[in-house]
Amino acid sequence: MRQSEAVTRFAAAEGKKRSRRKFRSGDKELTFLALPAVIYIFIFSYLTMFGVIIAFKNYRYDKGIWGSEWVGLDNFKFFFLTEKALIVTRNTVLYNVWFWIVTTFCALLVAILLNEISRKWSKYYQTVMFLPTFVSWVVIMYLAQIFLHHDYGFVNRLLGSIGGERVRWYLEPAYWPMILTLAHLWKSIGFSALVYYAGIVAIDPSYYEAARMDGATRFQMVRKITIPMLAPLITILLIMTIGSMFRGDFGLHFFVSGNSPLLYNTVDIIDTFVYRALSVSGDISMAAAVGLYQSLVGFVLVVAANYTVRKINEENSLW
Amino acid sequence: MNPTASTRSRTGNAVIHSVFLLLSIAIVAPFLLIVSVSLTDEKALTTFGYSFFPSRFSLIAYDFILRTPGVLLRAYGNTILITVTGTLLSLLITSMAAYTISRRDYKWRTALTIYIFFTMLFSGGLVPFYILMTQYLHLKDSLWAIILPGMLSPFYVLIMKGFMGKIPYELIESAKVDGAREWRIFFRMILPLSTPALATLGLFIGFNYWNEWFNALLFIDNDKLVPLQLLLVRIMNTLDFLRNNSEFIQSLGLDMSQLPNESMRMALVILVAGPMMFVFPFFQKYFVQGITVGSLKG
Numbered sequence: 001m002r003q004s005e006a007v008t009r010f011a012a013a014e015g016k017k018r019s020r021r022k023f024r025s026g027d028k029e030l031t032f033l034a035l036p037a038v039i040y041i042f043i044f045s046y047l048t049m050f051g052v053i054i055a056f057k058n059y060r061y062d063k064g065i066w067g068s069e070w071v072g073l074d075n076f077k078f079f080f081l082t083e084k085a086l087i088v089t090r091n092t093v094l095y096n097v098w099f100w101i102v103t104t105f106c107a108l109l110v111a112i113l114l115n116e117i118s119r120k121w122s123k124y125y126q127t128v129m130f131l132p133t134f135v136s137w138v139v140i141m142y143l144a145q146i147f148l149h150h151d152y153g154f155v156n157r158l159l160g161s162i163g164g165e166r167v168r169w170y171l172e173p174a175y176w177p178m179i180l181t182l183a184h185l186w187k188s189i190g191f192s193a194l195v196y197y198a199g200i201v202a203i204d205p206s207y208y209e210a211a212r213m214d215g216a217t218r219f220q221m222v223r224k225i226t227i228p229m230l231a232p233l234i235t236i237l238l239i240m241t242i243g244s245m246f247r248g249d250f251g252l253h254f255f256v257s258g259n260s261p262l263l264y265n266t267v268d269i270i271d272t273f274v275y276r277a278l279s280v281s282g283d284i285s286m287a288a289a290v291g292l293y294q295s296l297v298g299f300v301l302v303v304a305a306n307y308t309v310r311k312i313n314e315e316n317s318l319w
Numbered sequence: 320m321n322p323t324a325s326t327r328s329r330t331g332n333a334v335i336h337s338v339f340l341l342l343s344i345a346i347v348a349p350f351l352l353i354v355s356v357s358l359t360d361e362k363a364l365t366t367f368g369y370s371f372f373p374s375r376f377s378l379i380a381y382d383f384i385l386r387t388p389g390v391l392l393r394a395y396g397n398t399i400l401i402t403v404t405g406t407l408l409s410l411l412i413t414s415m416a417a418y419t420i421s422r423r424d425y426k427w428r429t430a431l432t433i434y435i436f437f438t439m440l441f442s443g444g445l446v447p448f449y450i451l452m453t454q455y456l457h458l459k460d461s462l463w464a465i466i467l468p469g470m471l472s473p474f475y476v477l478i479m480k481g482f483m484g485k486i487p488y489e490l491i492e493s494a495k496v497d498g499a500r501e502w503r504i505f506f507r508m509i510l511p512l513s514t515p516a517l518a519t520l521g522l523f524i525g526f527n528y529w530n531e532w533f534n535a536l537l538f539i540d541n542d543k544l545v546p547l548q549l550l551l552v553r554i555m556n557t558l559d560f561l562r563n564n565s566e567f568i569q570s571l572g573l574d575m576s577q578l579p580n581e582s583m584r585m586a587l588v589i590l591v592a593g594p595m596m597f598v599f600p601f602f603q604k605y606f607v608q609g610i611t612v613g614s615l616k617g
Contacts, residue, residue, distance in 0.1 A: 027426040029501035030419045034431060037416030040471050043451075045438035051447025061454065110342070113335050121336070127600050128343045131350070134599050136530035138551045139592045142584065143349045146356060152368040152581065154352060186346065218331075243440070250533065255552075274445050279537070284446055291444025299441045 055289040075289035084273065092248050092269040098177075099184050100241045104234065106185060107192035112222055114193065115200050126197075129190030137251025140183060144256050148179070170258050173266035180267060183256050184249070199233045200226060235309055239317070243302025246270060246294045270294050350596070357381070357586035364581050380582035384590065390550070391590060397462060398546040402528040405466040409524045410517055412471055417479035418509055423488070439473045452538060464538035465531055465546065475520050482516035483509065522602050529595055547591045554584060 055075055057068040079085050110129070114122040132140075147154045148169035156166040169175060207225050216224070248269035257267040270290060277287035310317040348371075356369050360377035367374045384391060419425055420432045448468075458464040486509065494504045510517070532548035539545060545553065558580055 026424070026495075026501055030422060030425050031427065033415045033501065033505060034419040036412045037471055037476075038431070038434070040412060041435060041438055043456075044448075044468065044471075045442065048443030048447040048451055049441060051443045051451060054447055054450065059450075064454065065450070113338060116335055117332065117339075121339075125339045125343060127603050128346055130599070130603060131346060131596065134526050134530070134595055135592055136532060136548050138530075138532050138548045139588055141555065142551070142588045143353060146349070146352050146369050146585070149369070152364055154369045157368040157370065186349075189342075190346075271445075278446055278449060284450075288444065288446035291446050295442055295444050302440055 052288065052292045052295075054285060055292045057285060059285045059288070071285070075285045076293065079286055079290055079293070087265055088268050088270050088273045089246075091267070092271075093245055095177075095180065095248060095253075095269065096241060096245050098181065099188075100238070102181060102185060103188055103192050104237070106189055107196050108227075108230070108234075110189065110193040111196035111200055112226060114197050115226075116218075122197075126190065126194060129193060131190070132187045133191045135187070137249075137255045140187065140251075141255035141258065144179070144183065145258070170260045171262050173263050176257060176263055176266045180252060180256060184252055187252075195237070196230060196233065199230050203229045232315060235313075239302065239305045239309060242305040243298055245301050246298045248272075250275065353585050353588055357582055357589050359582055361580070361582050377582070380586035381590075383583055384586055391587070393543065394545055394547045394550040394591075397544060398529060398548075401462055401465050401531070401546060402525055405470065405528040406521055406525045408466070409470045409475075410521050413475050413520065414479055414483075414510065414513060414517065415505070416471070417476045418483050418505055420476075421480045421483040421486075422491075435473050435476055449537060459538050460541040460544060461538075462544060465534045466528075468534050469524070469527055469531065475524070479513070479516055479520060483513060486512055526595065526599075551588065551591055554587060558584065 051065065054065060054068075056070060056072060057065070058071045058074075059065070059068045063069075114125065145153070148156075150156060150166065150168050150170075153169070155169075159166060167175070169179070203226065207229075208221060211221050211225060248271050250269075250271040253267050253269050254272050254275070257263045259272075271294075274287045274290050274294070277283045277290065306317050306319065352369060352371055355371050355373050356364065357380055358376055358378065359369075359373040360375035360379070363373070363375035363377075416431075416435065420428055420435070422428065425431075452464055452468075453459045456467075458467070490508065490512075491504055494508055499507070530548060531546065532552060535546050535549035536552065539549060
């Protein structure tokens with residue numbers, strides 16, 4: 001026993017002495033392990049970051065990035081002078097804020113309720129709620145059609161049978177904030193609830209024991225223990241939301257609305273706008289300018305949000 | 320059992336269960352509706368509309384699709400190829416990178432971590448990405464255009480690193496003392512030890528590839544390379560196009576009423592999304608584990 005201890009200690013001392021040489025070769029080997037990822041990230045992330053100079057050029061395929069002529073801020077000017085800039089920015093931000101509020105509220109509620117019932121049942125419900133997470137927006141586009149189709153759609157049939165007027169859903173912008181909210185909630189509730197549920201399960205049960213001893217009611221426990229204990233998690237998710245405030249869910253806004261031009265003012269977000277500028281109107285440089293605007297503001301927002309949270313409570317910040 | 324459930328009153332429990340029952344119905348109903356429509360006779364659909372119970376049962380939609388399965392099978396083949404190749408490659412480079420930055424004694428640990436995670440904060444956007452893919456990597460009309468873009472996500476590196484960081488360092492050290500080199504340690508020891516994390520991430524990544532449509536939409540024009548999701552997009556667009564251009568149909572001499580187009584579309588959705596819907600409940604417990612294992616904060 002003692003001998004082996006001595007051996008370990010010796011090995012440790014020896015290791016320390018040799019560590020420099022040994023770990024240097026280890027460093028090299030580890031670097032080789034990371035190399036594929038390093039190269040991948042360089043090409044797909046850093047090269048595209050460098051590609052933002054397209055936003056300051058009049059990009060032409062035949063001339064390439066270097067050959068295209070500089071136009072300064074013209075692409076930005078062109079975008080910001082249209083009313084589109086205001087509309088898509090407003091839509092992106094408002095949808096994000098609204099979705100965050102609705103999803104957080106509902107997911108927290110679901111997670112708290114899940115914790116109130118037996119594990120067996122909560123597992124069944126979770127499985128069901130998880131289903132839409134694994135359905136693509138393309139499939140949801142078809143689901144939306146089934147409900148909203150003008151002639152055969154379920155909702156219109158229902159309206160017809162109770163004597164109401166049929167609605168041309170895909171031509172009526174007014175209904176879309178609500179429809180998109182429902183679609184978003186339907187798809188994301190399972191996953192969000194699970195994140196919060198995992199957070200609740202991780203809370204030390206002795207808090208609840210103590211509270212029960214003191215005669216706390218269920219509601220008091222939720223308000224005084226569960227919610228405060230989940231605050232860090234909620235904050236982290238909020239920072240991430242703020243950071244992606246200028247990014248929306250392309251699939252939701254593009255497919256669920258059927259990409260219907262009459263709805264653009266209500267459902268269009270920066271992502272769908274850029275996609276259309278790129279693929280339909282072929283205005284590459286302006287699309288790049290909008291994309292850069294989106295990335296820059298997103299970057300500033302996430303850094304600012306993290307900074308603010310750090311000021312208030314360092315524990316809750318992302319880094 | 321959680322410690323609080325026993326104190327719950329019977330009526331309270333009943334209320335909670337009915338809330339979840341309603342929620343479950345709201346989530347499952349659309350799926351049932353789509354199944355029902357796919358099984359309804361086309362004529363019945365045009366007269367009675369979509370409903371939860373087929374007003375006239377018919378398998379003709381499936382018959383139509385499966386009689387000439389070529390297009391669907393090819394799309395399946397593409398999607399399976401993309402999913403398998405993409406998931407394996409992705410797991411490999413993700414875990415290799417995650418392991419490196421999980422090693423506290425690695426010299427460039429901090430630098431590499433920042434290098435990886437900065438990409439979460441800032442990106443060039445869609446246009447430089449599109450130009451890189453088409454003009455420089457020449458990946459238009461190639462399945463790599465779907466596989467490569469989703470291969471490494473910093474977020475997954477973060478989760479993987481969280482898991483690998485918990486592997487006791489003494490294990491690695493003792494392997495080193497036994498003369499193992501880093502590659503051997505990683506492939507023989509770390510990877511097998513990380514199976515739960517690999518399984519969880521693999522499932523996430525696999526589902527992402529299965530459901531991928533965006534890059535397909537951007538880069539795939541060739542009919543032979545269309546994956547399942549893009550097939551659905553195309554069919555929706557084509558049928559819309561045909562419906563809105565009745566002259567065109569007449570000039571072609573096609574009789575649209577012969578084609579069970581509504582039910583056929585829904586049948587196709589079932590055939591595309593169905594397999595994953597059946598597979599996923601079996602994997603669900605891994606997801607739950609994975610999320611609890613991978614802490615959000617690095």
